[in-house]
Amino acid sequence: MPRIELTVNRRVEVVDVPVQWTLLQLLRDGLGLDGTKEGCGEGSCGACTVLVDGRLTRACLSLAVRAAGRHVSTVEGLAREGVLDRVQTAFVQHGAIQCGFCTPGFLMTTTALLAEHPAATDHEIREFLSGNFCRCGGYTLILNAVRSLVGRDVVTRRAARA
């Protein structure tokens, strides 16, 4: 079984990983970080989205051995010393969380969006989030949370109807 060294949320880990493990299995089963979810398991739904060296990655499609020497960021690394980061805070403030299963993926995708497009347009936001599914259908509130992070006006139901 290969032994790999990687950094997960700023902490160096040395782990033995079965070669057929995905990064998702390494995070959840190997390191006990079960914030990252398995939805479809085939790369469509975005629930397992993490960042590897800052790049968006589907943990369910990545081989764990390929994370050797890299920095993996998961939802557990967003808050510092129990204080939610600004992405998490925006999601809470805008009620952008219903059942919560898709939330870690949306938070990580939004984190990548802010790094790439700090002043994202509505089109860029929608394009960036297009690979994350919320089966509660809470997209309006999620979009509002993200809009608030790039200094755009949130769209209320009343304004949308007008």
Place this chain on the structure above:
Amino acid sequence: VILRPFEYVECATIDDAVKAVVAHGDDARLIAGGTALVPLMKHQIIRPRVLVSLAGIPGLDAIEPGGHGALSIGALATHHDVARSAHVRAIAPLLAHACSRVASPTIRAMGTLGGNLCYGESASDPSPALLALGAQATLAGPGGERIVPLAQFFTGFYETALADGEVLVRVTVPAMPAGARWRYLKWTPRAREDKALVGLAVVLQVEDGRCRLARLAVGGVASSPVPLVAAAQALEGRSIDDRTIAGAADAAAMELEPMDDLQGTAVYRRDMLRLWTRRVLHELAREVAG
């Protein structure tokens, strides 16, 4: 969903990869970004005993000018990198745009151009763009390298010209003809991140109202990505008017055998190909007319 055990071989050079796939034969599969391969393995549609990884080969993701105004793209360049590359945007903006329409941002950041082509899927976004641009693929094998025009690379339903032991190394894209207009039109059955039901790439050069050069190709309609040869013939040398455009759209619709599946019936695919060919050509004609 979990993966069955396999052996994992990390290669340092193309030679290593060729040797590994020759040594393991049908038991081996090459893995680049894994976005297509891993789901197939999870569903046990394929069960390779050995995965030969190309991810560690230095420089295989390089995107650089390739001489004579052409562009050279390493097989491991991701869709995201191709879409963002200043070289690609300058020399082959059609390809940059097609790559920006692949799946969703995360899949684009993982999946590679080479992997996309070698998967041989009809509904590939970059494939029709590369066909319309007249690109070539360089394949490395036990006997050295050979160059295959992309028009001969796709040989059937998920089938390519790759022979046993061959590895796609790079794609070479010639510069677009001066003043040529282009479009990549992706028609999806439901949502934006769906696969193309019609993925239509067009390069059109018009001079004094007359079509000098037309290159059309489509993914998602026939069993593999294909050039629309009859449609191009219906355009070249003719004045670009409603009649010519309607004729080219009819030619496009009639020159293929459309797939018939849950994404869409053959009749629907044919209708959509005719419709979008007509609309895209009208758009480009208006653009030329200024």
